[in-house]
Amino acid sequence: MGNRKRISPRNSPPPQVTKTVRKQESIDFSIGKMLVTVGVVVTVLALGAQYLYVNYYYLPNQISTKSKLPTVSRKSNPRIWGTYRSHLYFGLRARYETSPLFGMMWYRQPVEGQFPQLRHWCEQVIFLSPKYAWVLADGHSFGLQAIHDEPLxxxxxxxxxxxxxxxxxTTISNVDSNFELTSGNGFSKLLEQRTKGFNSKFEAVYGLSAKGYPDFYQELGKVALSNMLGTIGYAHGSNRVQSSYSSKHSLYGPHSLLFTCPSRSVFPRGFLWDEGFHQLLLMKFDPDLSLEIIASWLDTMNVDGWIPREMILGKEAELRVPVEFVVQxxxxxxPPMLFYLIEKYLDHKVLKKFYPRLRLWHKWLNSTQWGKKSGTYRWRGRNATTIDELNPRTLPSGLDDYPRATHPTDDEYHVDLSCWxxxxxxxLSKLAKLAGDSQNEEQYLADYNYLMDLNxxxxxxWSQAKQRYCDYGLHSNSRDSSYSVASVSMKRVARASPKLQLVEDAFGYVSLFPVLLKLLPHDxxxxxxxxENIKTERLWSDFGLRSIAPSSPYYKAHNTEHDPPYWRGSIWININYLMxxxxxxxxxxxxxNRELAFGVYSDLRNNLVTNVAREFRRTGFLWENYNDETGQGQGAHPFTGWSSLVLSIMAEQYD
Incomplete structure (x- = not known):
């Protein structure tokens, strides 16, 4: 074996493998850096895409997505006809989308050169509109209506x-005619049978004759009930809605809604909180029909639990609504008035079907209307930037222009909503028990006990100074309205700087809610x-309870130059019914408090019934509300909505 030459490491070149390793490390580092960069970019893009999807697609479209919970409307024959075109003087249709539509038009032969006044849609024009009312109607099998349009x-x-x-x-005219109408004997006989059946059922349910009411009061009661039943409407179509996450409106639907109509001339559509009052009357006469209407409303609920407060379905309905109120x-x-109503239905088995949707509705209310302070609630929708209103309206509360804090902020909270x-x-705690849901029964009961912990x-x-329940918010106790000469418009002027405080300068319906909903203990x-304050603070009148006491600076005050007082003094039958x-x-x-409560009850009931009957005799109408100084009817008429509760009041049916 020969000798090999030994090479000194000092003089030898770097091994080739080292250079390769370093190069590989450099390449690996570059690739790693690139992968990290790509990962970051992909993550950012993914998060951005998710953000865009959630905020610009998913959330905006939630409003138009119906609840996936089982529907609760019962299957009924859609081919059954009814007077479901409540906005017409006389109109018929069946309960399906493509039903043929029937209506009636007439006009007086005009003088040459004049445009004829065509009668078709119910209208409210002083001295021009005819008087009209269902004399008898049961909502599904028959109806008799009288229309007086001078001279016809x-x-x-x-x-x-x-x-x-x-x-x-048929017509009766004081103008001579040269023709005669034929009559159908079979029709008359069947109509007579159904009229007799209605009258018998009416007395069995309400007992006005047995209570000693004279014939005129019985006629009032029948007209009140018949006009609610005869003007039940059916609508099919989609709502125009706008999500909190979008600046554009979209369509939500289609829905098929069965509803009672507050006023054929002014409000020929469904209103959520009104419906609860209407069904207080109908549930006694036709509980199956009443439950069908409630179910119809619950099935309009979206995936979050939201129900539109007004159901404006289709082009024809939109034409009857000011454009600013169309989009929901x-x-x-x-106000979730349906809960007040449903508490009276607790022995009905169908409520187990309603329970999941009622739970979802309550969840939506709880998660969207909460107040800034724990355990408080605040109506959304007040205009925090306007100075054109004396007190910015709270339309969602149902009490529209009832005075709240003068300067809306997130800090305010409302006593009526807390009570609701x-x-x-x-x-819900009672419904949970009915449904066998013990866990949620305990939770709802705990929620109730927490909210109504009186301390x-x-x-x-509670205002110790004024001895009343009040809202809380950024409020000025000294404000006024003044006119701008340049714009000829009314502007709000605060004479004193607003501060966070109880709204003590308004005693009225809102102050009564802990009593109205029977939340206070009897002792x-x-x-x-x-x-006691109802009378000493002059909320009392000879015709019913005023919406606000005359001692308030808001009493009968215009909110704008075009917005007259609405819930600022007038007497409303629905709140008087609750009281x-x-x-x-x-x-x-x-x-x-038993004796005091009975005394106030007896006097209030007598005042209310006497005045509504007097105005019905004078005008032939039930009215939207009544003047607190004269007792005269005001607002929409004929009002087929909650003013019909005068029948329940006469019959003393509250449970």
Whole structure:
């Protein structure tokens, strides 16, 4: 074996493998850096895409996505006809989208050169509109309507026999005519049978004759019920809605809604909180029909639990609504009056079907209408930037221009909404028990007990100085309205800087809600104070309870130059009904307030019924509200909505 030459490491070149390793490390580092960069870019793009998807597609489209919960409307024959075109003087249709539509038009022969005054849609024009009312109607099988359009009296009678209907229109005129109308004996006989059946059922349910009411009061009661039943509407179509996450409106639907109509001439569509009052009357006469209407409303709920406060479905309905009220927004609530109603239905098995949707509705209310302070609630939708309103309206509350904090902020909270949420929790605890949901039964009961912990509730809402329940918010006790000469418009002027405080300068309906919803204990000292204050603070009138006391600076005050007072003094039958129901409850329980509650109940009921009857005799109408100084009817008429509760008041039906 020969000798090999030894090479000194000092003189040898770097091994080739080292250079290769370094180069490989450099390449690996570059690739790693690139991968990290790509990863970051991909992550950013993914997060951006997710953000865009969630905020510009998913969330904006939630409003138009119907709830996936099982629907609760029962299957009924869509071919059954009814007077479901409530915005017409006389109109018929069936309950399916493509139903043929029937209506009636007439006009007086005009003088040459004049345009004829065509009668078709119910209208409210002073001295021009005819008087009209359903004299008898049961909402599905027959109806008799009288229309007086000087010099003509028109009578529209109809009967329904499953998929077949027959109508008869007769006229009486003080102008001589040269023709005679024929009559159908079979029609008359069947109509007479159904009229007799209606009258018998009416007395069995409401017992006005047995209570000693004279014939005129019984006629008033029948007209109140018949006009609610005869003007039940059916609508199919989509709402125009706008999400909180979008600047554009979209369509939500289609829906098929069965609803009761507040006023054929002014409000010929469905209103969520009105519906709860309407069904207080119908549930006694036709509970199956009432539950069908409630179910129809619950099935309009979207995936979040939101229900539009007004159901304006289709082009024809939109034509009857001011454009600014057509689009419904998904942060806007309405009083959950259906919970008040459903508490009276608790023995009905169908409520187990309603429970999941009612839970979702309550969840939506709880998650969207919460207040900044724990355990408080705030109506959304007030205009925080306007100075054109004396007090920015709170349309979602149902009490429109009732005065709240003068300067809307997120810090405010509202006593009426807190009461509605407490009531909802109480009812849901009972429904949970009915459904066998013990876990949620306990949770809802705990929620109710927390919300109505009187120490906590009074600390939030009770004014020791004024002895009343109040809203809280950024409020100025000294404000006025002044006119700008340049714009000829009214502007709000705060004479004193607003501060966070109780809204103490308004005593009215909002202050009564803990009593109205029967949330105060029967032995509560606050209950006695409120009942005494009703008279001493002059909320009392000879015609019913005013919406706000004359001592308030907002009493009968215009909100803008074009917006006259609405819930600022007038007497509203729905709130008076709630008060009578509460007084009846407190007067039936042994305790220190029983006698006082009964005395207020008796006087209030007498004042209310007497005045509504007097105005019905004078005008032939039930009215939207009544003047607190004269008792005269005001606003929309004929009002077929909650003013019809005068029948329940006469019959003393509150449970």
């Amino acid at each position: 009296d028109i009578f529209t009678d109809w009967i329904n026999d499953g998929p077949v209907w027959t109508a008869r229109v 927004r998904d942060n806007i609530a309405n 949420m407490a009531l909802s929790a109480r009812v 906590r509730f009074d600390n939030l809402h 509560s000292d606050k209950l006695r104070i409120i009942l 009578l129901a509460a007084l009846k409850h407190y007067s039936s329980v042994e305790g220190p």
